[in-house]
Amino acid sequence: METDSLLAFRRSAITNGEYWRLFxxxxxxxxxWHLLMNLAGLWVLLLLFKPHFKVLSFTFIFSALCLLQGLGLYLFYPGLLGxxxxxxxxxxxxxxxxxxxxSTGLKSGYLLLLGVIIKVGYEQIFGASVQVTEMIGARxxxxxxxxxxxxGILSVGLFSLFANLYPKANN
Structure with a gap:
């Protein structure tokens, strides 16, 4: 059986109890190309935000964001089938x-946050670039x-709460 058929986000399979697909x-x-673009993006983010990630905290954040991503798509985009x-x-x-x-006083964070909000807002109105769509072979x-x-916004609050409740886990 192909990996995609076992692990991909498929709304009907999730509805039938295959909850791991959310992650x-x-x-x-x-x-x-899709894989390489995403791995390159991950590598850049790890370098850009290195001070914020220790191995354990990064593993937790990565996992939580994957799960929240799946839940968000499932709950708020019923038309998204896969x-x-x-x-x-x-x-x-x-x-x-x-x-x-x-939160650590870096003013560049404001520009980064504004930039991602503008980018995503643009995509919501005008869609993604044709070149990227062609490269990954999918919408x-x-x-x-x-x-x-x-x-990402919600996770900051959740992880701050966790860090306050369990300060030793943040070391």
């Missing part, structure tokens, strides 16, 4: 990092990018 759909890609890709989660990670920059799920930004 694992983020880890699959339509082709090698999804694969890391880009929604990457938008969440970018948003999380920009807000963490702001770009711009709704995933919006869900990513929203879950």
């Amino acid at each position: 694992t759909g983020n880890l699959l890609h339509t082709n090698q 999804y694969v890709g890391l880009s929604g989660m990457l938008h969440g990670l970018f948003t999380y990092g920009a807000i963490r920059d702001i 770009v799920a711009t709704e995933a990018h919006l869900v990513g930004v929203i879950t």
Whole structure:
């Protein structure tokens, strides 16, 4: 059986109890270009926001954003029947990092946050670039990018609450 048929975000399968797909759909890609673009984006984000990520905290944030991404798509976009890709989660990670920059006094965080909000707003009105759509061989799920930004904002609050409740876990 093909990996996609077991792990991709498929609304009907999730509705039938295959809840792991909420998480694992983020880890699959339509082709090698899609995978390479997402891995390059992840690498850039890790370098850009390195001060905010330790191995354990990054693992937790990555996992939480993947799950929140799947839940957001499932709950708020009933017309979305299938999804694969890391880009929604990457938008969440970018948003999380920009807000963490702001909270540590880096003024550039404001520009980063404004930039991702403008980008995602533009996509909601005009759609994704034709070039990216052709490269990945599928429609770009711009709704995933919006869900990513929203879950990135929410995750800052959730992780701050967690850090306050369990200060030793943040070390």
